Amino acid sequence: MDVVVAxxxxxxxxxxxxxLRDEEDMRIVGAAGTAERALSMVAAEGPDIVVVSSDLGDVAVxxxxxxxxxxxxxxxxxxxxAEISPPHVLELVRLGISxxxxxxxxxxxxxxxxxSVVADSDRVTISLTRDEVRRIYGSEQGSLTRLEVDILGMVAAAMTNGQIASRLSLSEATVKRHLRKIFRRLGAVSRLDAVNKASDAHILV
Known part of the structure; x- marks a missing residue:
């Protein structure tokens, strides 16, 4: 297989x-110090794989x-x-890494x-600990918008719907609608249950 490394x-x-040069079935066709350079090499060489180090930066990767x-x-x-959080790994998989x-x-x-990924284009290989997998599961189950996290933070501070509405310049009906979405996404049955589940999933810190 032909490989570009960045x-x-x-x-x-x-x-x-x-x-990788020591492997009989691998051939290095490019080595890059930036994401842009790696992409240029991919366009020119059409390698089977580009191996990207996270030190290129979150946006570039x-x-x-x-x-x-x-x-x-x-x-x-x-x-x-190093230093790629489990939720970020999941996002990279969604974006198309193998x-x-x-x-x-x-x-x-x-x-x-x-x-493995060259042999099967549909295969995705992720190396994570069990604890990291649990963190991904918790983040996926409890994925909330920034506004919903803010609302839940105010709920945790024992603010009423009216107080939250006033703070965010929303109607109480809108706050209630967001709370219903929050409960559904977290699988919560009460305000306290939602706060506890969000805390367990590291949504509230």
């Missing part, structure tokens, strides 16, 4: 290139799957690196993930 960290970039897809490329996007491996993953895990 990282701002030159030591990491050179290390990944050295690691998140843009790569869409840009690759928009270019009509079948290149798979594999992300590796695999995510943290820096704690072994070289063999990375190479296995690369081979």
């Amino acid at each position: 990282s701002r960290n030159m030591l990491l970039l050179e290390g990944l290139c050295r690691l 998140a843009a790569i799957p869409e840009r690759v897809r928009a270019a009509g490329s079948g290149t798979r996007v594999v992300v590796t690196g 695999a995510y491996l943290p820096v704690s993953a072994t070289h063999e895990e990375l190479k296995a993930a690369m081979r």
Whole structure:
């Protein structure tokens, strides 16, 4: 398989290139220090995989799957690196990455993930701990808009619907409608239950 590797960290970039060059079925066709440079190499070389380090930045990494897809490329996007929160990993999967491996993953895990997603275009490989999976589940189940989080924070502060409406310049009916949505999304049966479930899911901090 042909591979492009991208990282701002030159030591990491050179290390990944050295690691993958040792594999008989892998060929490095480009090494980039920026997302834009990596995308240019993907357009020019049409590799099977682009391995992207998270040190390129959240915005840059998140843009790569869409840009690759928009270019009509079948290149798979594999992300590796530290400090990616589980909800962000889930968002990257939605955007179209094929695999995510943290820096704690072994070289063999990375190479296995690369081979897996090339062999099956529908496969997604994610390396996370059980606790991180639970955090993703909680975030997905309890996904709320910014306004709904603000309303729930005021509920936690024991504010009435009227007080919340006044604070946010909304009608009480609108506040009640948002609360019904919040209860439904959290699977809550009361204001206290909603606050407790949101706290458990790290929605309220």
